[in-house]
Amino acid sequence: MRILLVSxxxxxxxxxxxVVRAAPSYDLVVLAGDHLDVASPVSLDAQxxxxxxxxxxxNPGQSLVLASGNHDLTGADRHxxxxxxxxxxxxxxxxxxxxxxxxxxxxxxxxxxxxDGPAGRAAVDMQLATDARRRPARWVWIYHxxxxxxxxxxxxxxxxxxxxxxxxxxxxxxxFVLTGHVHEPPFKPAGAWADRMGSTWVFNAGRQxxxxxxxxxxxxxxxxxxxxxxxxxxxxxxxxxxxPARSVF
Numbered sequence: 001m002r003i004l005l006v007s008x009x010x011x012x013x014x015x016x017x018x019v020v021r022a023a024p025s026y027d028l029v030v031l032a033g034d035h036l037d038v039a040s041p042v043s044l045d046a047q048x049x050x051x052x053x054x055x056x057x058x059n060p061g062q063s064l065v066l067a068s069g070n071h072d073l074t075g076a077d078r079h080x081x082x083x084x085x086x087x088x089x090x091x092x093x094x095x096x097x098x099x100x101x102x103x104x105x106x107x108x109x110x111x112x113x114x115x116d117g118p119a120g121r122a123a124v125d126m127q128l129a130t131d132a133r134r135r136p137a138r139w140v141w142i143y144h145x146x147x148x149x150x151x152x153x154x155x156x157x158x159x160x161x162x163x164x165x166x167x168x169x170x171x172x173x174x175x176f177v178l179t180g181h182v183h184e185p186p187f188k189p190a191g192a193w194a195d196r197m198g199s200t201w202v203f204n205a206g207r208q209x210x211x212x213x214x215x216x217x218x219x220x221x222x223x224x225x226x227x228x229x230x231x232x233x234x235x236x237x238x239x240x241x242x243x244p245a246r247s248v249f
Contacts (some may be wrong), residue, residue: 001107003047003218004033005205007144007180009034010071011040014211016054023058026217028104031142032180033069033114035087040085044074048086053148057094065096068114069144069181081117099127106137107220110174115146121164132172138220151192152204155184176201176218183207186214186227186237194236194243201225201238 004026005186031100057236058064077083079106087097094196096102098113116119131139145162146153147169153161160182169177177200185191186206194217195202205214205227214229218238226235236244 001027001104001220003028003030003178003220004029005032005178005203005216007185007205007215008034008207009213010034010207011042011051012037012213013050015213016051020057023063023118024243028109029058029065030178031064031065031066032142033067033180034070034180035066035069035070036074037153038071043084047076048089052086052089052093055090060164065100065102065109065111065142065145066090066098067111067142068098070114073114073116074108077120079114079117079119080155081120083116085115085121101127101131101135107140108134108136108138109142111142112141112143114176117165124164125168128168128172139172139186140176140177140178141174142178144179145181146185146202147177147202150195150197151204152179152185152187152194152195152202153182153191154191155182156188156191156242166197167175169197169202175199176203178216179204180207186229187231192243192246193234194225196240205229234244 035051072084073082075085100111102109104198112124115124143165147159148163148168154160183206186193203216205216208214208230216227218225223238
C-alpha cells in the first residue's frame, strides 16, 4: 500500500489541483485537516462548496480519507461543541471522514475528528478503544494535531503538541499516526517530519507555499517513508528504531 499524506492546505487551490492529479497514483490519500482558511476573504460557506467538489475528484470511495482540523469547525453539534458540520456532505461522494474506520487489506485506518470539548474528547477516546479491540496486523490513525513530546510539533521556538494524543499513543501503540496542524517542524532545526515514539511512527509533512504541498509518501510494501518539499527529499526505513538524524541544517 502506498499512502500520500498532506495537511493544512487551507483552501490553497493550486495545491488542491496537485492532489487531484496525484491521487490516482496512491492506494490511500490522507488529508489530515485544516481544509478551510478562516483568514481568507472567501466566505467559509463558499470555500466548503468548492472543497467538496475537489474532494469528489480525489478518488472518493476508493482511497480518500479526511480528518477535520481547527479551521474546519463551522457550527455546533448536538452537544453544543464546535464541529466540522460541512464535512459530512463529503460522505455523499463516498469519502471516509471524521469518526469513520475502514480496513484495507491488513490495515485498519481510524479517522479522528478535531474535538472541541469533553463530549468530543470522550468520543475520540471511545473510537480508539473500540478499534483497539479489533486491530489487525497494522493500525493507522489520522489525527490533525501531533503529540506533545515529539519533534513533529516543534515550531522552532516551542513544543506545540497535543498531550491527549500522546497519552492515547502510549496506551494503544498504533503503528502510524498521520498528522498536520503545526506548519513549521520539518523546516526547523530540532523539528522533524517523522518521529518514532516507542513502536509508533508519527508523521507531519508541514506546510509550504507554492503549487505543490509538502507531502509524505509511505510505502508499506517497500518499508519506506519519504518527505518531499521545497527543501528536497528525505527518506527513512520503517524498520528503523528511530528517525535518522537530519543533515539539511
